[in-house]
Amino acid sequence: MKNLSLGRYIPNDTFIHRLDPRTKILAMIFLLVIVFMEIGFLGYFILGIFLLILLKVTKVSFRTLFRLIKNMWFMFLFLFIINILSFQRGNVLLDLEFFKIYDSGIYQTLYIIIRLVIMITITTILTTSTKPLDMTYGLEYLMTPLKIIKFPTHEIAMIISIALRFIPTLLDETERIMKAQASRGSILSEGKLKDKIPAIISLIIPLFFSAFKRSDELADAMEARGYDPSAKRTRYRVLKFTSSDWLSLSLIVVITAGFVYLSFNKEMIESLLGIDLWR
Amino acid sequence: MPIKFENVSYTYLPNTVFKTEALKDVNCEIKEGSFTAIIGHTGSGKSTLVQHINALLLPTSGTVFVEDYKIFPNSKLKQIKKLRSKVGLVFQFPEYQLFEETCYKDIAFGPKNFGKTSEEIDVLVKDAAKLVGIDEELLSRSPFELSGGQRRRVAIAGILAMKPSVLILDEPTAGLDPRGAREMMDLFSRLNKQGITVILVTHDMDYVLRYSELVIVMSEGMLKAYDTPLNIFKNTKLCKELNLELPTVFSFANKLIEKGLDIDLGKVKDVKTLADEIALNKGGKQS
């Protein structure tokens, strides 16, 4: 259960923590758009530095981030092998009689890995600095325009916030049931898959049972207090944009514009700097 | 099986901002065949402490000795798996761990995991069901059809079927009706008389006074006191400091002493023994 704390909200009082969740969600969307543009290694380098600064400001420990990324090494390896096998053009780097390794395969893999790492970093910054509940409020607000097409924004936000609320509860429950079954000699982390099946069943069934029971109880409790999803309601916590939100959003827009410019004028910048960006 | 904690500390989620030092340098020895109660506020480390005894948790530092088993920070699962059949741990609300189609199969889960043959299992399951007072015809029913109290009995039978020589109970009577709770406590007391070491985590001081020989008091991860119930409840300073509730008969006896009756607190365990003491004072008969 050690990994479960990774990427969770960490209470702190930093500039990023204090920003409005809507600002942070919008900024994340902008940054994710940048990640998927063709901005070359130079672009990723600049973006990387910007994110390092954000990490520093948010006080996310690099160790936490590193552990999150480390868990994905297998996927990276898999990508690497697939790319090496499938990219068969460009310059030959290594010629093994039966099979050639091309530089484009390597570059392609590097790009995907860089993109993944950057995406993880961005979402980690968002989730460690924003309370899950604030995040749903922000999302609900940003989804308001969808109401025109009868999209049930409030219901979706309620579903998300209940789900978020119960994730830690279910994780605790999982740990408790695992321990209880381990006390009866069932061990999940050992043996062949065939031997593991009873152990897995002994975990899943009680987990579902209690999850259903909990949702039943919650539904009753909500109904008892007259919950009506379509009712008009006011908020206890009102989201408020401050000058730092406007400032941050402007900064992100400027940065995004810069990257858009970079990606459309790659050749020009390349000749200006005298380096091959796409490499 | 004697149990010994030596400088045991445990930290949840070390090296993160969520880290909690749940145990701090705990030292104590629990004698074979004893009935020991563990009390303390919620979050004081009681559950963490008992989960070390069957190696569900390995100490962050220090060592736990259980018979010949040595549980230390780098213990390997292989070396300690057998230990789990000898130390039965009943979690809080154990009815949530039931999962088989029938109660029989659920009670058999533990013995099966420890490699018992089906003939052995049959005897173990029926014995355990009888101990907790579950009728044989209920054994073929699904545990999900039973009432809460019955489900708890089935879950406890699932632990007893492993024939543990140490039985750990983490708040076993929470949420039971008074009668069910008393029957449960009487069962544990009977098992203790048969030689099983019983360790009971509880908030109910009446049970502590009535059943336990020794009491471990936990506070903020530290072992605050380890003594007989009499000495613990007589220690006004400790009880004040930790906000411990006194057992009902004990405070009643205290009041009687204040009013001039001569009562031996050491003999007061429950209503009956208190009545005996009062009768002695008044020249009445002892039952």
Ligand SMILES: Nc1ncnc2c1ncn2[C@@H]1O[C@H](COP(=O)(O)OP(=O)(O)O)[C@@H](O)[C@H]1O
């Ligand atoms: N699985 C866990 N992960 C993180 N912290 C925990 C976990 N279990 C317990 N704790 C923390 O350890 C401390 C001791 O808890 P616990 O042993 O359950 O106390 P008790 O049983 O006396 O109520 C508490 O502060 C609790 O929040």
Ligand SMILES: [Mg+2]
């Ligand atoms: Mg507990």
